[in-house]
Amino acid sequence: MTRPGTFLEALGRWISWILAGGAAFLLWGFAELSDELFKDAEHGDTVHRMDRQILESFERMRRPWLSPIAVDLTALGSPLLLSLFTTVGIVVLLATGNRRPARHLLAASIGAGALTLLLKHVLVRARPSEIPRLVEVAGYSYPSGHSLASAAILTTAAILVWEQTPRWRYRLLGVAFAGALVAAIGASRVYLGVHYPTDVAAGISVGAAWALLVGAASRRFRERGASGEA
Secondary structure, eight states: OOOHHHHHTTTTTGGHHHHHHHHHHHHHHHHHHHEEEEHHHHHHHHHHHHHHHHHHHHHOOTTTTTHHHHHHHHHHTTTTHHHHHHHHHHHHHHHHTHHHHHHHHHHHHHHHHHHHHHHHSSSSSOOOOOOOOOOOOOOOSSSSSSHHHHHHHHHHHHHHHHOOOOOHHHHHHHHHHHEEEEEEEHHHHHHSSSOOOHHHHHHHHHHHHHHHOOOOOHHHHHHHHHHHHO
């Protein structure tokens, strides 16, 4: 029987294409969702109705003990904490001589910020008003900036863990942890009433797609560098 680690290692030469393919799929999903929300009136009404229903379901889930947890979770996706995480990560990587992963993380972070600003001002959408907000926020709603940035940076972190860690169990654990944290941050935004579910889905799609594209590009540059040295 083939060990999982052996199987995963066999995929190594295809990783760049797998990452690029995953990014293309996520961007296609984002484009389809955006088209239905902003252009397709027939399907858009259905999506908006589902948005409201899910938002109201989250409101019914609110509990005095759960709301502070949601506030803490959403803070993990804030620009301040993500910038701090990125800065510390880059410093640690540079201090240990890992310049390529440091550039990789920096590119993911800068791109996430730029994409958030661009998309919010191109795809203008007001924040939810159907339920009371538990925190006050400003700016447009689509896509969720917290979800986009956390997906981009945490997915990038998972990719770097995958590349730097030889044991497949730790690789999968890194991916699972990043995915769970991104999902929790996104859910907290809906729970707090500051984003529609589609805002969160769009943010995660774009953020993860950007991380995968940066990962694919970084890997291709590394492979070409290795081929040149050979």
